[in-house]
Amino acid sequence: MPAPLDRVLAGLPGIRQDAEDLYKDLHAHPELGNDEHRTAARAAELLRGYGYEVTESIGTTGVVGVLANGDGPTVLLRADMDALPVREDTGLPYASTATVTGDDGDEQPVMHACGHDVHVTCMLGFARLMASAGDAWSGTLVTLFQPSEEKADGADGMVEDGLTDRVPRPDVALAQHVLPYPAGYVGVRRGSFLSAADSLRVTLYGRGAHGSMPQAGVDPVVLAAMCVVRLQTIVSRELAATTPAVLTVGSIRAGASPNVIPDTAVMELNVRTYDDATRRQVLDAVRRCVDAEAKASNAPRQPLVERLNAFPPTVNDDEVADRLDRAFRDHFGDDAHTIGLQTASEDFSRIPEAFGAPFAYWGIGGIDPDTYRAAAERGTVAQDIPVNHSPAFAPVIQPTLDTGITALAVAALAWLGADA
């Protein structure tokens, strides 16, 4: 009798066309975070059709499909559903032309520029294969479709809406992301995988004055400049060379006229770290630096530091990662890799943490392998391969979808397979 994985994957050729059609449809109909009504409805409808018990509208648009299939562990696999306010520039026949009206009344373009349509498609294809091969595995399968990953509030939203009481507690939680590697590539790693990302808005208070009379004011532009300069020293002097971290001041705004000293300056900054101790250390140092620079400027008030959003670090459980690594290497051979540390961020970990379950996360490639290889040979990968969030990010449909569906199956069966 064939191995469980072979029995599950035997169904793949039969669902491939449906998967590709679904992908094109999702890609052409992207929805912003917490607004994924069409996508969620589609997922719920298909899951029900496959025989899953479905719960909808967890958090905002979250969907969970559960397939109980005898004794054995419970495995949760998660796909995120939201798209981005990016104007698609891929030239694909199924490119998005969608727009939504933003809070400010402006039309915003919407695009699946991060590949969550790949994630949803693969999860549904995988769910279908597993439902069709119930004799190949034993245990409980939980497929979770999460809203609003990009805004870092979708996982928390599901948890706050009672997720842990509404679905079985998993023994392990898993997730994958399409990344700018060659399609066919699968990569996992132990420990730190994705960075924590914290975005802060810092409002620096000066005191306005005519530009010719600095002595009558407190110049918030000079204060902001000193803060930007000072913040560089956190990475350069307060962290070990081997502790990776990034602190970027992405935005700075002050004043409207060359000749008027404004009252305030506003900086928005982003901090990336890979463990909680470093994260805490850097955030504390930001606070310390801006407070002290404000004092040095004799500012009338201490800076206001507001949290804009906060992604946790994604730190794979070593044992889960090792089990995935072995399973991937067994199945994918040379296409299975130890992936490098990524500077991107995710909120997936909030879900297993809510359950107290170990978890791991892996990456699959989405770039045409020939294109990638040519760029690699030219040494121009960084310049030539569009990355996630780019208007030109365009995963090739195959072997991306096959790889994503297969990787989910390989991963799930590492726990649920009869020989697991």
Place this chain on the structure above:
Amino acid sequence: MPAPLDRVLAGLPGIRQDAEDLYKDLHAHPELGNDEHRTAARAAELLRGYGYEVTESIGTTGVVGVLANGDGPTVLLRADMDALPVREDTGLPYASTATVTGDDGDEQPVMHACGHDVHVTCMLGFARLMASAGDAWSGTLVTLFQPSEEKADGADGMVEDGLTDRVPRPDVALAQHVLPYPAGYVGVRRGSFLSAADSLRVTLYGRGAHGSMPQAGVDPVVLAAMCVVRLQTIVSRELAATTPAVLTVGSIRAGASPNVIPDTAVMELNVRTYDDATRRQVLDAVRRCVDAEAKASNAPRQPLVERLNAFPPTVNDDEVADRLDRAFRDHFGDDAHTIGLQTASEDFSRIPEAFGAPFAYWGIGGIDPDTYRAAAERGTVAQDIPVNHSPAFAPVIQPTLDTGITALAVAALAWLGADA
């Protein structure tokens, strides 16, 4: 026979009510720079009525009235006519409620927040007195009503439109400005009076990147911060302690997201100096500093430095200032002062420079003397007395208008009086 000045000023009581009515009317009908059609028409009409030969529409709305009255020197006196895009907040019964539609389609408020209505009123009252007392003086009187002082292009506009060919060449040029001193005050000084003011926009070029990958970009926020810091050293290290100068970066703008390194940063800055050598030195140093900091950042392009506007320094001719000082002290006694160096700027000097004529500029007070004295006793002048350009700037009508009319007469007769 009374002295010439007494003969001229004998008419003042008879025109006082007209002057006050005119002032309220002008104050209630402010017009932005190069749009002073109503004001200019009013001035031209009145001048003609007084017997002046009038030329209109020099530059945009410039008006000159000439009264040739026998042998003697030619004296030019200038009043500026334009108002500001400020929403009046004085509570005066004759406060402006005027608005205009800006280039961007928005309604802009308009207010005589700099007191040019005082200047126009006084000049017309003075012109009337001089015309009525032709036997008290001898020579040629040139009264000039200039548009668009606030934008620094009104004087140049008149010169470019042939001013020097259209009116007699003056032997001396004079101008006054109402300032936040007690009404009744008159003050002149030798040499530097008002600063030059140069506004620049500096565009700093970096290279955008994801906020987590600074190595892939060139961070223009850090570059801008280093420029702001570096620019401080021009005043602190490159100029003598006794060389007054101000360099203010009034505006800084870069990026729109905490997590994206932007492509560019834009600074707008204003430089105030009191002589041409220092002005040139500081502007050259700005260029040197931003160029070098861009090199230090490995920027892909040198910064773009654009001139937004440029006011010349106003440097009184010593002999003209001395003659005015003596005349003011003779007439005004203890109300005549040596005024301090001002950090404001003017384009008046462009006019005498076009003629090659010496010039001087003086200030008159516009604040209620009791209010001013009380604030001075409390030590709260800086906080309590609204200054030019403030929405609350409200000169008291008297003795401001009397003082302004009288100061013009005292000044003109220092050259034109029979005993001059």
Place this chain on the structure above:
Amino acid sequence: MPAPLDRVLAGLPGIRQDAEDLYKDLHAHPELGNDEHRTAARAAELLRGYGYEVTESIGTTGVVGVLANGDGPTVLLRADMDALPVREDTGLPYASTATVTGDDGDEQPVMHACGHDVHVTCMLGFARLMASAGDAWSGTLVTLFQPSEEKADGADGMVEDGLTDRVPRPDVALAQHVLPYPAGYVGVRRGSFLSAADSLRVTLYGRGAHGSMPQAGVDPVVLAAMCVVRLQTIVSRELAATTPAVLTVGSIRAGASPNVIPDTAVMELNVRTYDDATRRQVLDAVRRCVDAEAKASNAPRQPLVERLNAFPPTVNDDEVADRLDRAFRDHFGDDAHTIGLQTASEDFSRIPEAFGAPFAYWGIGGIDPDTYRAAAERGTVAQDIPVNHSPAFAPVIQPTLDTGITALAVAALAWLGADA
């Protein structure tokens, strides 16, 4: 009968040779501050010879000679006696080759590089002329020879040693200084003349670590750099353009190896201001800036700020200055000037302040007029004319001494002359 000044100055030709000989002798025998034993003894001996009542050893080596000559005001004139630890490089036949053994056991050269030998010589010449022409004036003359001006402790030393109880209280106090202007030049001014000068040592505390492990320490080199940068903003942003001030960090020292983060950094800085309010403001701002930057660096201790020395500002009394100005212009004609604000410093003002007497200070030139004029015509005065404290500072003997003696007489007689 000739005017009092003419009668006093009639004796000048007869003492000129003695004055020149004395000058050469003093120049060849310079003594450091509070060690002016030979100079003081010489002054005391000569004064006694002229008939003055002499008090010696006030403070350390201070000498006062009093000549009571009938009714009238009391005028104090002061000369400072100390030299500098500079190795003379003038090539003069009477150049100093003197050395002393310093506290550290090293031989130090000594030179009258600031021209105090001119001051002593002129004061003694003037004292002799006044004593010889007692009928030309009436009142009390107090000639004061002060130690240790360069160290800023000589005037205070005399005051602390009871000066005000030991000599008559003056109605006015006067002093002069030879400066790099053409010999023959005399210049005074109202108000601010010399700056206050405060020197501080700031010790910044970090925490040492191996250079490869900045995370284990607190880098005092980075802290010092941030302080130097931040201190620039005091002059550039906290003072009006028209408030002259200088803040120079003249010395910075930290670490001994490229590869070790040191424990501390030491900065020595000098602040020059022209009035007490600005002085206090700047010194407070220095403290605020270094404290805040230490906080920003997470330093283990607040910086130690030590006062190294403090010169008061020298602010001439306006009435005294005006009287001197008139007297100088009457006598010196075109050689009498309104001198510019000087960035040097003095402790002379401590003496009149101890008495509560008004005072003024003036400058005389010491540079060969032809040399000066040639440099001025080349525009190379700053490069070619050695200034005070330079090893090449070499006043020409004449007309420097004649001018200095005469200026003292002109000044004293403005109060003591029968027609004063």
Place this chain on the structure above:
Amino acid sequence: MPAPLDRVLAGLPGIRQDAEDLYKDLHAHPELGNDEHRTAARAAELLRGYGYEVTESIGTTGVVGVLANGDGPTVLLRADMDALPVREDTGLPYASTATVTGDDGDEQPVMHACGHDVHVTCMLGFARLMASAGDAWSGTLVTLFQPSEEKADGADGMVEDGLTDRVPRPDVALAQHVLPYPAGYVGVRRGSFLSAADSLRVTLYGRGAHGSMPQAGVDPVVLAAMCVVRLQTIVSRELAATTPAVLTVGSIRAGASPNVIPDTAVMELNVRTYDDATRRQVLDAVRRCVDAEAKASNAPRQPLVERLNAFPPTVNDDEVADRLDRAFRDHFGDDAHTIGLQTASEDFSRIPEAFGAPFAYWGIGGIDPDTYRAAAERGTVAQDIPVNHSPAFAPVIQPTLDTGITALAVAALAWLGADA
């Protein structure tokens, strides 16, 4: 028949006392770099006694002992011999009291503060064991005793003196270092192990002036501060978060007086990187930054950048490291570890690079295990355990020496053992 390793190590008990005695003797007689005459003579004498063919005085004091023992690979193992100018503060009965007279005539203390005495002792013990068990292995053994590792010129010195022509070309080169881990610990890693370290002296040229006249000079203190600030951005902005690097300005010196702007400032800095591309990038960026900041300051000359010393990165060959790792884990069990990236530096790699041979480097512990464990439990390892170069660095004799001798044998036999 016992395995080769067992046969070699069977001799260890018999040589242990000699090794310990030798260690105490070497520790008590430390010699600075290129002056290791006594140490080298001792090594050469012992090697000859064991039957090695010995070459002396390669470079300065370098010694190589070769033992040809039949067919098989050639393995080079290296020990460094030099001590440091540190005053020992261990309280050990065999502590060093040695001093030498430095270039400046001062007495310098000397101490084996880096544990090279451990290296020499272990290498000689190992050489003896190998010579005594020739039937346990086959091939050629090259034991190399290098001078002057601390100054980074000992390996180059041997290469420049013809090393590659004077000893057999190795198939693999190996070295070990005692580190602040528990004695008994052995750790190796693939790839980057020790950083490159480059020390630079940067002389910044300003133009001196009186402290009160910054406009007459170019302030090198401000320039130095801007450089220190700017250099922080190399690590914070120009390198990926995952590219470890350190840039420390360990020393900064300018000026001698608070009141004089000096002519120059001197910074000494140290750069640590882990690969040649990053090293080149950082060193280029240092040059670019200081050049540009000098331009921003309008400096009269570009900075002088001098190389003080340069250690290459130590990057283990992956295959060599893997072979060592397997061998260590087989023999040492739980005491064998994957060691972390170290921020220290070495010049060992120059030797295998001269031969074109692959190499690896490993660490052994030297701290008393109980002391280490207690500190680890308190979380005070960083504070309580003296590290290399500390005056208190005192490896415990055992099991340090046994571990070091054994590790060399395990490593060598991984290539030379009959079953290798």
